[in-house]
Amino acid sequence: MSRKSVQFTSSPLLASKTPIWRSQFIVALIALGFLGLIVRAAFVQVFENDFFKRQGEVRFVRHQDIPADRGKIFDRNGQILASSVAVPSIFATPDELDRDPVKWAQLAKLIDVPLQELQNRTKDEDKGFVWLKRMVDEPVATQVKGLKIRGIGIHKEYKRIYPEGEAVAHVVGYTNIENNGQDGAELTFNNSLIGHLGSRRIIKNRFGEAVEDMGETLAPIDGQDLQLSIDSKVQYFAYQKLKDAVLTHKALAGSVVVLDVNTGEVLALANYPSFTPNSHTNLTGAQLRNRAITDTFEPGSTMKPFVVGLALEQGIVTPDTIIQTGAGKLAMGGFTIRDDSPNGAISVRQVIQKSSNIGAVKISLQMPPQQLWGIFTQVGFGQKPQVPFPGLVGGKLRAFKTWRPIEQATMSYGYGLSVSLFQLAHAYTLFAREGEIIPLTLLKHDEPVLGVRVISKVHADDVRQMLHMVTEAGGTAPKAQTMGYSVGGKTGTAHKMQGSGYGNKYRGFFVGMAPIENPRIVVAVMIDEPTDGFYFGGDVAAPVFSQTVQQTLRVMGVQPDMHVKPQVVAKAEPESF
Amino acid sequence: MTRVNVLLLIAVLCSAFYLVRTQYDSRRLYTEYDHARSEARRLDLERERLEVERRYQGTSLRVEQVAKEQLHMKNVTPAITQYVLEPTQPHDVAKEAHPKGAPSFLSPFVSPPLKTQLAGAPVLKSESSPRIDVP
Numbered sequence: 195m196s197r198k199s200v201q202f203t204s205s206p207l208l209a210s211k212t213p214i215w216r217s218q219f220i221v222a223l224i225a226l227g228f229l230g231l232i233v234r235a236a237f238v239q240v241f242e243n244d245f246f247k248r249q250g251e252v253r254f255v256r257h258q259d260i261p262a263d264r265g266k267i268f269d270r271n272g273q274i275l276a277s278s279v280a281v282p283s284i285f286a287t288p289d290e291l292d293r294d295p296v297k298w299a300q301l302a303k304l305i306d307v308p309l310q311e312l313q314n315r316t317k318d319e320d321k322g323f324v325w326l327k328r329m330v331d332e333p334v335a336t337q338v339k340g341l342k343i344r345g346i347g348i349h350k351e352y353k354r355i356y357p358e359g360e361a362v363a364h365v366v367g368y369t370n371i372e373n374n375g376q377d378g379a380e381l382t383f384n385n386s387l388i389g390h391l392g393s394r395r396i397i398k399n400r401f402g403e404a405v406e407d408m409g410e411t412l413a414p415i416d417g418q419d420l421q422l423s424i425d426s427k428v429q430y431f432a433y434q435k436l437k438d439a440v441l442t443h444k445a446l447a448g449s450v451v452v453l454d455v456n457t458g459e460v461l462a463l464a465n466y467p468s469f470t471p472n473s474h475t476n477l478t479g480a481q482l483r484n485r486a487i488t489d490t491f492e493p494g495s496t497m498k499p500f501v502v503g504l505a506l507e508q509g510i511v512t513p514d515t516i517i518q519t520g521a522g523k524l525a526m527g528g529f530t531i532r533d534d535s536p537n538g539a540i541s542v543r544q545v546i547q548k549s550s551n552i553g554a555v556k557i558s559l560q561m562p563p564q565q566l567w568g569i570f571t572q573v574g575f576g577q578k579p580q581v582p583f584p585g586l587v588g589g590k591l592r593a594f595k596t597w598r599p600i601e602q603a604t605m606s607y608g609y610g611l612s613v614s615l616f617q618l619a620h621a622y623t624l625f626a627r628e629g630e631i632i633p634l635t636l637l638k639h640d641e642p643v644l645g646v647r648v649i650s651k652v653h654a655d656d657v658r659q660m661l662h663m664v665t666e667a668g669g670t671a672p673k674a675q676t677m678g679y680s681v682g683g684k685t686g687t688a689h690k691m692q693g694s695g696y697g698n699k700y701r702g703f704f705v706g707m708a709p710i711e712n713p714r715i716v717v718a719v720m721i722d723e724p725t726d727g728f729y730f731g732g733d734v735a736a737p738v739f740s741q742t743v744q745q746t747l748r749v750m751g752v753q754p755d756m757h758v759k760p761q762v763v764a765k766a767e768p769e770s771f
Numbered sequence: 772m773t774r775v776n777v778l779l780l781i782a783v784l785c786s787a788f789y790l791v792r793t794q795y796d797s798r799r800l801y802t803e804y805d806h807a808r809s810e811a812r813r814l815d816l817e818r819e820r821l822e823v824e825r826r827y828q829g830t831s832l833r834v835e836q837v838a839k840e841q842l843h844m845k846n847v848t849p850a851i852t853q854y855v856l857e858p859t860q861p862h863d864v865a866k867e868a869h870p871k872g873a874p875s876f877l878s879p880f881v882s883p884p885l886k887t888q889l890a891g892a893p894v895l896k897s898e899s900s901p902r903i904d905v906p
Contacts, residue, residue: 274826280816350816357826404805405798430831678849748847758849 255395255408262389264352264373265417267366267380269426270459270638275366276380276471278352278373282335283328288316291345301346304337305330328371329353354380358426360468361433364484365424365636367584368471377482379422379636381584389417421638423459428452428746433464435741436719440466443724443734449486450738451619452746453716455707458623458632458643460581461715461746463487463616487579490589490612491720494688494731496705497608498546498554499625499657504569505557506653511542513656519545519552527600531555531607546660547669549685551607558606559599566602567594572648573621573631575613581634589613608688615703619718622683622705625661626713629654658682662710671732674706676740678754679747681708683717683739685731690723699723704735708743709755717742 238246267276284305302309305327315324328351330338335348354369356362367378375384392414397406432450440448452462469481483489505511522536533550545553558566570576576591590612597605604610613621616634623632623645630645661682665674670685683706689696702721707713719735719742728734747754827833838844 274823277819277823277826279820279823355823357823357830359830359832361832399798399802403802405802407801427831744848748849753854754849760850760853 251395251408254397256398258394258396258404260392260394260412260414261352262391262414263416264354264369264389265387265419267387268419268421269358269362269424269429270421270461271425272421273358273426275358275362275422275424275426276354276356279355280350281329281353282332282348283351284326284330284335284338285347285349286316286324286326287345287347288321288324289319289345291316291319292343294343297341297343300341301326301338301343304334304341354471356471358430359472360470361430361464362424362426363468363471364465364486365422365429365463366471377584378484379420379583382582383420387417387420390415423454423457423461423636423638424463425461425746425749427749428742429462429464431745432462432717432738432742433466433468435738436464437466439719439721439734439738442726443721443728444726445721445734446723447480447485448719448721448738449489449615450720450742451486451615451716451718452742453619453623453634455623455626455632455713455716456642457639458634459639460634460636462742463636484585485615485722486720487583487614487616488585488587490587490614491701492609492611492688492691493613493618494608494686494701494703495549495551495554496618496684496686496703497606497611498549499661499684500569500573500621501554501558501566501606502542502546502660503624503649503653503657504565505542505561506656507649508561508565510560511557513541513543513660515542516540517542517545517550517553517556519550519556522552524552524555526555526603527598529600531603543660543663546657546684547663547666549664549670554606555603558602563594563597563602566605567591567597569648570605570611572646573624574617575611575621579617579620579634581636583636586616587614589617608686615718615720618703618705619716622707622716622718624648625654625658625682626707626716627654628658658707658710658713661706665706665736669732670730671704671706671736673732674704674736674739676708676744678756678758679708679743679752680710680756681706681740681743682710683707683736685736687729687731700729702729702731702734704731704739706739706743708747709752711755714750714752715743715746717746 264278266274266278269275298312299309302312307327312326315326326346338346339348352373354373356366356368358366363378365378367375367380367382369375369380373388375381375387380387392412394411395408396404397408399405432452436448436450439445447466449465450462451460453459454461463484463486465483465485467481469477502511506513511517516539518539519533519537522533524531531551533548533552537544537548537550537553540548540550540553542553542557544550545557570591576588578586578588592601592611601610620634621631623634624630627645628651629649630647632643632645659682661684662680663669663682664684665671665681671683674681674683683704686701686703686705688701688703690699690701692699700723702724703719705716705718707716717739719738721731721734721738724734
């Protein structure tokens with residue numbers, strides 16, 4: 195039997211004819227099936243593609259924020275005044291928490307939170323996340339990690355650190371726990387300091403590592419750094435000297451402002467009492483208040499140089515004009531204006547040197563109110579200073595049309611209007627800049643600044659000489675003198691308003707400049723309610739001025755303009771070769 | 772024809788494996804990159820923390836405390852400061868460095884470019900030296 199005799203291609207089973215519709219039916223069904231698949235595929239991949247893609251990504255793509263750094267704050271020499279550091283915070287996820295009592299007792303002890311409190315906070319198992327303690331020290335966090343409690347984790351947060359502490363607290367301000375500025379420069383420049391969060395979309399593996407970037411990465415924009423005009427050295431000792439004076443004289447408070455005359459920069463601005471910005475809890479308003487710019491007061495005798503300056507400018511008096519101040523009493527409109535001691539007939543120079551109220555009144559009443567109002571306004575009284583900073587006030591200066599003669603008289607020696615210490619220091623740049631008033635800034639600037647002329651150079655120089663006399667023998671503030679540098683300034687001692695009248699509480703001020711021939715700095719000091727028996731500005735505020743000027747000029751590298759007897763006590767050994 | 776198909780199949784398989792390999796590499800490298808980046812971030816934060824720490828050690832408050840209490844230094848005053856003018860020309864150095872009444876021990880050892888030179892300051896307080904009262 196050969197192979198060809200067997201027929202493999204036919205089978206008796208297939209001999210019977212099947213109806214053709216059956217195969218056609220099957221083909222149709224399969225075709226329908228494919229059609230269904232095609233439609234579905236089109237539906238998934240074309241029409242509803244976005245929806246499915248999104249749903250897919252939701253299941254494996256994570257959205258992650260990339261933190262941006264808050265800008266640092268520097269002083270004029272690049273020293274850090276405020277910086278953010280990462281500190282660990284401890285959190286719990288109650289739904290997966292291991293509640294081993296032994297470990298929990300250790301944990302409570304480590305983070306210094308009562309055990310009961312911890313248990314209360316994590317009681318609710320529906321919560322996904324609770325803070326146990328925010329911002330702990332690094333070693334504590336390491337120990338907590340060492341306990342290996344399931345459900346307890348560590349998250350890095352940013353904390354603002356202020357190395358200079360309380361000395362510069364009012365200028366720099368502070369931030370809250372969410373890193374938003376609350377006061378001072380931190381608040382004023384918050385928008386440029388904060389920066390912007392970045393974000394990215396990634397795929398993570400089961401170890402929690404990022405394995406793939408899904409695009410749409412947004413780089414974080416770090417906050418801009420800020421450089422203030424403050425010199426931390428000047429600020430430090432101005433604050434220290436102020437603090438010493440406030441404590442010595444048992445005063446309520448005090449402020450000091452130091453300005454650079456060439457550039458209009460604020461070199462120091464300090465207040466006492468102050469606060470520690472690193473832990474700003476339980477603070478009182480008295481500590482938080484930036485008195486130098488938010489508190490206004492009647493400036494007392496510190497107004498007299500402006501009256502005299504204007505009178506010289508108007509040609510009403512010369513520095514040597516004699517003013518009769520009599521026995522130290524002047525009756526006017528039902529009031530009596532008094533000097534501290536009778537001065538008799540004195541020159542205009544001596545009116546300033548001896549701070550004669552009657553002299554100032556007699557000079558001021560020879561001028562129309564409009565002119566006085568004009569100079570007060572030009573030096574910035576009654577207007578909010580044009581410096582970006584929170585809490586600045588303008589003080590009170592009424593429109594000249596409403597002034598009665600007695601008010602014009604009292605204003606000439608500083609009652610009936612109010613100013614802040616910052617405004618007062620600003621106003622005195624008039625004499626330091628030979629008749630110009632300059633704009634001030636809290637940001638580093640370094641370029642000489644242009645001023646606006648208010649009185650002529652020669653008259654400003656005259657007043658400056660008078661201010662120098664104040665600090666010499668026979669003046670009201672010999673205690674303002676400082677070794678090596680000539681100084682000049684004006685004392686002020688003002689009764690404080692109590693209820694509807696003036697009581698026996700005082701404010702003492704001193705505003706001055708140094709070196710007197712070519713002033714580099716203006717320093718203003720205010721001591722509020724000294725209670726140890728001394729209250730004259732020349733006694734309480736002038737010594738702070740003296741010490742501040744001494745140190746500031748030395749830091750600035752200004753050579754002394756007065757002869758000093760050398761007191762070198764250490765003999766250098768000859769160098770051996 | 773079959774040979775071409777087999778070749779194509781092999782090519783497709785190679786390409787597929789290569790794709791898998793590349794994807795794996797890409798993810799591995801991305802993970803490494805991410806690790807490196809978070810390490811950089813950590814170091815950056817550490818640097819900032821240390822900078823602040825350094826500043827803490829150098830604040831005026833601390834410098835003054837250490838200088839006064841441990842080193843027994845005193846404040847500098849103009850009375851114990853020797854001011855030296857910055858010389859304009861080299862041959863003026865000697866002249867400029869000798870202002871009237873300058874202590875002679877300074878003369879050969881003054882470094883000219885300094886604008887101010889402190890003489891004997893800060894002064895170490897010792898029992899034998901006369902006391903200076905700093906105002």
